[in-house]
Amino acid sequence: MSGTRTTTWRTANGLVAGAAAIAMVTAGCSGGAGSSASAPSGSAVSSGGAGATSTAVASSGTPAALAKFYDQKLAWSDCGAVKCTKLTVPVSYAKPGGATIQIAVDKVPAKGHSKGALVVNPGGPGGSGYDYAAAADQIVTPQIRSSYDVVGFDPRGVGRSSPITCMSDAALDAYLGSDPTPDTKAEEQTALKNAKAFADDCKAKAGPLLANVSTLDVAKDLDILRAALGSTKLNYLGKSYGTLIGSTYAGLFPKRVGHFVLDGVVPPDITTEEMNEGQAEGFEEATKSYVKNCVAQSNCPLGTTESAGMARIRSFLKQVDAKPLPVSGQGDVRKLTEGWASMGIAEAMYSKQEWPTLTQAFDQAFGGDGTGLMVLADAYAERTAEGTYTGNIMQVINAVSCLDRPAPSGLTTYEKDSTTFAKVAPTWGAMLAWGSLVCGVWPIKPTGTPHKIAAAGSGPILVVGTTRDPATPYKWSVQLAKELKNGHLLTYVGDGHTAYGQSACIDDAVDAYLLAGTLPPKGKTC
Secondary structure, three states, rough: OOOOEEEEEEEEEEEEEEEEEEOOOOOOOOOOOOOOOOOOOOOOOOOOOOOOOOOOOOOOOOOOOHHHOOOOOOEEEEEEEEEEEEEEEEEEOOOOOEEEEEEEEEOOOOOOOOEEEEEOOOOOOOOOOOHHOOOHHHHHHHHHHHHOEEEEEEOOOOOOOOOOOOHHHHHHHHHOOOOOOOOOOOHHHHHHHHHHHHHHHHHOOHHHHHHHOHHHHHHHHHHHHHHHHHHHHHEEEOHHHHHHHHHHHHHHHHHHHEEEEOOOOOOOOOOOOHHHHHHHHHHHHHHHHHHHHOOOOOOOOOOOOOHHHHHHHHHHHHHHHHHHHHHOOOOOOOOOOOHHHHHHHHHHHHHHHHHHHHHHHHHHHHOOOOHHHHHHHHHOOOOOOOOOOOOOOHHHHHHHHHHHHHOOHHHHHHHHHHHHHHOOOOOHHHHHHHOHHHHHHHOOOOOOOOOOOOOOOOOOOOEEEEEEEOOHHHHHHOOOOOOHEEEEEEEEEOOOOOOOOOHHHHHHHHHHHHHOEEEEOOOOOO
């Protein structure tokens, strides 16, 4: 967002994780000089023009059945401002001799002498790594642009890589705008009906790929990409859900981990309920930080104290739940419901730069016009003013999440969690508690379970956490850094989602690691 947040992780009507801001914002920090600790870097990658190829580098231990995938050579073409190619991978790793799909890959060559490829992923599930890499000048510093070929890919089921689309744009509008906090048994049944309809549509339209878009599948694709790029080890920058791809990769292929930065962690070992509750707490704290900033100004429409401001937001959401607001230019086609309003508020929590816009939107909404909040919500959902969605993140996100970990199947659990979560997160708890209902009725059983990843034998992995991150709470970064055998925590004290690109101090520490393997000192805080 604007910057531009390229992705948002969301299941049903609940926010589950988010992605990185593209805009580069710098701020001061405190901390000492870095300490030296080497980590392996990937081998060089060709940055040639159209028709240039990358030589595959497989690794010992590669299954014979996958050799044809690991041995493929990438033929790069000119695609506007980037080089682009396709990577062939099996639909099912259990049946590598069966159907295949192609993964869209792009590259922005280094401006100077290339150290090799830095593969990037902005999050999701469902974020376009292809688009993220194309914005290389904004997502990494000039130093990294000079030294690395920035490579992105659309994970399987996403964007240009056999995208999973379950609903029409109009049907998705209705789904996203539906009630995220059912208050009565009748509303609960409606929520269940909506979730079932979404799941059934995906089963009918997505085909066999629907059972093969888990994070584990993506991590295996990533190793084939590493080999095809000609890299003996993978250099990787993952943000938000991209950290789950990264940690999963490190667990599978620890010896192939090069320079790894995981910013804004989604832990591999938490349950669906733990994720929802953690996110509820994260968004609650982020919203409090926004309100505190707002009420300190003379023109804040939320009141004069933090508690009054939070109460005003909650009462407003109840009001639009009962009576949605009109939206300029939408007629009766779409109104600002509680679902859309919550999405608009959440959008502004990802970046402090959007706080003034949210304040204006609240002022407008309190006057009876939901346009400002709807504009924010559309940015969150990657929806245009014309009513089309620029990506398929709001659909594929469920397909990935529901495979990755089990979710409760009975309404009783969601009812209980909505009450429990609301005690610690009165504004966001109920919505997040109901957020995984669609996974409770998903047509395919989950293939993953929560588990710790130590990645024993890997090189150093730099884990970055932001103290008031709404979507990936800071404690999750602390958790993963401790569980990794070679994890190293870097802390940003601040607001917004993810830290690299938000602080000069963080940028310097991350760059020192990516460029020279120099890790920040233990306990480094910016």
